[in-house]
Amino acid sequence: ExxxxxxxxxxxxxMTNKKSLKCEQHxxxxxxxxxxxxxxxxxxxxxxxxxxxxVENNSVPSxxxxxxxxxxxxxxxxxxxxxxxxxxYLCASSPVREGHEKLFFGSGTQLSVL
Amino acid sequence: GQNIDQxxxxxxxxxxxxxxxxxxxTSGFNGLFWYQQHAGEAPTFLSYNVxxxxxxxxxxxxxxxxxxxxxxxxxxxxxxxxxxxxLCAVVDSNYQLxxxxxxxxxxxx
Numbered sequence: 766e767x768x769x770x771x772x773x774x775x776x777x778x779x780m781t782n783k784k785s786l787k788c789e790q791h792x793x794x795x796x797x798x799x800x801x802x803x804x805x806x807x808x809x810x811x812x813x814x815x816x817x818x819x820v821e822n823n824s825v826p827s828x829x830x831x832x833x834x835x836x837x838x839x840x841x842x843x844x845x846x847x848x849x850x851x852x853x854y855l856c857a858s859s860p861v862r863e864g865h866e867k868l869f870f871g872s873g874t875q876l877s878v879l
Numbered sequence: 880g881q882n883i884d885q886x887x888x889x890x891x892x893x894x895x896x897x898x899x900x901x902x903x904x905t906s907g908f909n910g911l912f913w914y915q916q917h918a919g920e921a922p923t924f925l926s927y928n929v930x931x932x933x934x935x936x937x938x939x940x941x942x943x944x945x946x947x948x949x950x951x952x953x954x955x956x957x958x959x960x961x962x963x964x965x966l967c968a969v970v971d972s973n974y975q976l977x978x979x980x981x982x983x984x985x986x987x988x
Contacts, residue, residue: 767921767923769921770957773895801933805882805887805980805981806980807977807978807979807980808966808968808978810940810975810976855921855922862981863974864909864910864970864971864973864974864975864976865909865910865929865970867912867924867927868897868922868924868976869915869921869924870912870922871925872921873921874921875919
């Protein structure tokens with residue numbers, strides 16, 4: 766148990782669906798992250814929030830839309846996804862937004878786009 | 880460009896020792912992380928090295944040579960539960976994390 770909870774664990778959606786991924790952390794951290802993990806590829810940083818403000822958006826397509834309503838919760842809203850978006854989506858948190866801070870990850874949402 | 884290299888897969892025997900290497904070429908260096916990720920689970924922190932040398936934590940040790948752009952993770956007295964992927968990540972000069980693709984370690988009885 767890392768203190769970071771993600772739901773759902775698995776999600777299958779069609780290309781025309783709209784769905785949301787949820788992440789919650791009970792660690793009192795101020796920074797939260799969305800990562801994409803594809804098989805045999807490095808983790809790809811998608812979005813970073815620090816104190817509920819988006820501080821990084823790494824050229825992610827607009828079909829992915831993050832939301833951070835408070836420092837404990839992070840969402841990733843999905844719409845009109847493509848099959849190549851199928852991957853494991855990991856949420857992480859850290860005490861502050863500093864590169865040398867260790868990350869606490871959730872178990873991820875395994876997404877399949879049909 | 881920035882690059883982290885680690886073997887895709889390794890196999891070792893229960894009770895043995897295995898060394899997982901990580902070489903990096905990055906714009907600057909502000910530390911190197913190792914994370915462990917069991918299949919279907921969250922990556923979890925193993926170690927952080929910022930100075931040259933070996934740091935030991937129980938059965939796991941991590942080594943860093945900044946001049947060679949090289950690190951390794953040493954796992955001793957291997958147990959079946961050590962079967963997992965091991966992720967190497969470097970903090971660059973902009974304090975961005977650069978990730979390797981991970982090494983899948985398979986432990987055989």
